[in-house]
Amino acid sequence: MSEREDTRKELTRNEVMAQLRALGVRPGGVLLVHTSFRAVRPVEGGPAGLIEALRAVLGPEGTLVTPSWTGSDEEPFDPKSTPASPDLGVVPDTFWRLPGVMRSGHAFAFAAAGPKAHEVTAGPLPTPPHAPESPVGHVCELDGQVLLLGVGHDADTTLHLAELFAGVPYGVPRHITVLQDGRPARVEYLENDHCCERFALADTWLRERGLQSEGTVGHAHARLIRSRDIVAVALEQLEKDPLVFLHPPSAKCDECDEARRSAADR
Template identity: 30%
Template structure:
């Protein structure tokens, strides 16, 4: 979607959450005609690149420090290296600077979201008779689709990677092993449930930042409010699908695992994502600043989850 169309879409969608949901349904039910106008495709380029100026990454680090990140922090980073190229730093150099910000006593985490060879399309997932195929997850080899920085991070010798195949985290630091230790325990574990790496991060009051992208579409930790506390407004039977994975831990060590995943219809047809993003900005849950063409956003996970839980009685930000 072009920037001008996105502005028009946003202006209409922000009239009310239900109008946004209606627009999403119009899009997905007419996907073959309007797929080029997917509103999510602009999330990494909210601010279009015109003249490229060199961005001082140390100034970004100072801003993160001003927002509360310090030695010993647990920091989750979402990123777009396409935008971060303006810093003149390589992915590894950026990672090392982030690690320097939080020190040896801090833990750096990034989502290492995967692409599975036989993963069905979003439209297929909306079909009533749809059944998920079994997928194979190799934590070290399955391709990462969440960016260059996490790909570099997970290749570091001391990196720990979640064994849960959906929205896995990778981390380095003193909390990394404990973060991943119990991720596939429990009865049909969900990616953001009580045993998940994401819930671990909330329980340790992780900071979350986005570098070169936003926390509108890339705010995975918010799903903890939906999956970890057992009191979600929308019932489990309508909320989850069950999927089968084979997890290849080592060459001769595999696990067959059933996991829960939010049904595709909720994110595609019923989520008022733009309205939630505006609410989080208006309530100062998300802090946002541009460094030329590099957008940097920040939130404290505990404040985010408390805010989302306060609206749980209405099923926010989902509307049917």
């Protein structure tokens, strides 16, 4: 543990709840959370305590959603046992294991708890992962909010949804392994994939329109936005430049260069 973390005061669940309310989390709403607990901590109860605070602010009519996908494209996914990708952090991997939490039955899974949990997580494998029929698409349909807690828009899956609504011209070959008739089978698809660093442009677009609430939750910088607002502002920009989220060739970004080549080939 670093010296900075040693000296940070542990916040109580009630203090975290007050921060979430001040930020604008809607009781009774649908809330998709992307988080880095390392930025948030220390809070009372650790990752489970943060989840409790989020659910308490949402109330019994609210639905909490987190990403919960696997980190492997070679191993079939089991929603009852496959850990969430380590890249997602400790909060999502804690959340899906809790009693009463639903999890998608496919490798591009999200987990949810609350009255809308089934609506969010239901459906077959979406390809690409953040298509309109995916959990992130369902959150948008339900007019949910997106909370970026200790992370930026580079972690914002709703921007991938906006790319697909916009019909971006790039799609790089990807695959996932599923079980078909009890046997592993490879499913190939094209994904609107790139390095996502330029998703940070959404900060400016949303701030200019007063659509992004910002503050502190735990010890982390937090952003709160309606899912539909993220999509709307991104669609405006993608209409002007379908490649706005890709680094220019001069940046020599391998992931963005691959996406750019795929656009030229289609």
